Ligand SMILES: C[S@@+](CC[C@H](N)C(=O)[O-])C[C@H]1O[C@@H](n2cnc3c(N)ncnc32)[C@H](O)[C@@H]1O
């Protein structure tokens with residue numbers, strides 16, 4: 001798979017009401033070379049997307065101000081070209097909830113707890129990260 | 137532990153599984169064998185070695201050998217080999233076997249099953265292309281413990297997220313408590329059997345594709361060579377072998393030749409040349425057509 005070189009670092013938006021999750025997930029993205037923006041609510045995330053569309057959003061489900069699904073549905077109705085890739089990242093871990101998120105327009109789904117391997121695998125599947133070929 | 141004890145245990149492991157451990161790896165013996173020592177009441181590696189010297193208890197030996205295996209694996213591990221299989225090797229095999237409509241695939245050190253189940257899901261996703269085909273996936277490992285887990289078809293939330301896209305999780309798994317179990321449409325495609333790669337492989341039959349990944353790394357050069365030759369004898373003349381990311385045929389065995397443009401993919405050295413699609417390379421027209429039918 002060839003990853004298009006867009007000539008500048010990718011922008012990622014980490015949306016989670018937990019400071020810890022934002023810090024750790026943000027760090028994982030930074031290690032992968034992303035520029036990272038953070039938001040603690042779905043509402044603020046939408047405002048940020050109106051200013052500049054990120055390449056990928058890591059989106060929590062349960063948040064006090066606007067939950068991730070409402071945010072996602074609103075985002076998908078917005079006139080953005082291209083639309084960002086959205087990875088739901090949540091403690092919700094049933095098939096039913098995954099189905100709801102995918103129907104709402106998520107591209108991928110991560111069940112917490114996760115680690116950097118899982119995050120990287122998901123980004124590879126979304127075509128945002130290249131596969132390393134180990135030297136033989 | 138004395139040098140003699142270490143040499144005895146290391147020798148036993150090398151003889152039984154091919155595992156090579158250097159004297160700097162005593163901690164690995166301690167760590168991996170501590171559970172067994174506790175169960176049997178041995179106070180340390182000396183006592184374990186002494187016991188094995190006095191009574192050659194086959195069941196204790198099997199437990200020791202099993203405990204020393206590294207079973208690290210994941211669904212679609214390393215991603216790229218599965219893409220090479222989907223885009224290049226599978227189309228070539230479908231063309232070569234058209235008419236017989238039969239494929240036999242071997243996952244030759246399958247650990248807890250993620251590798252053969254990944255192949256099964258990948259093939260299931262190509263159902264339209266494979267209508268009327270009989271596909272057999274045989275998955276083997278030295279360790280009965282990992283085979284037992286593989287047969288349970290059950291994985292943790294953590295394991296199903298490693299390497300696997302969520303759409304395959306939704307499609308092929310059901311939720312059992314906090315875990316995930318493969319549905320039988322995929323689970324039934326894989327047959328698990330015990331098999332030591334150091335042993336006689338002739339009973340395995342002949343395969344069109346062998347995945348032998350991340351197991352040769354534990355062996356010394358002569359063992360690698362012997363095992364590769366034995367695997368080659370269980371392959372169809374025009375079959376394919378795929379090794380792990382850090383494994384290479386270079387300087388190990390001349391029974392196989394590289395497939396140009398597809399790192400980690402090999403064919404028997406005596407195979408007739410074939411044109412195969414390589415991403416970024418040039419494809420023979422007929423293979424490009426076969427590839428075009430794969431979504
Ligand atoms: C690291 S896992 C590789 C699993 C999978 N092929 C992958 O690449 O993810 C290595 C496996 O090789 C098995 N193994 C080690 N020595 C073996 C032998 N002599 N014969 C068969 N299997 C062996 C171990 O039990 C272990 O499950």
Ligand SMILES: [Mg+2]
Nearest residue numbers: 017060062063
């Ligand atoms: Mg939350």
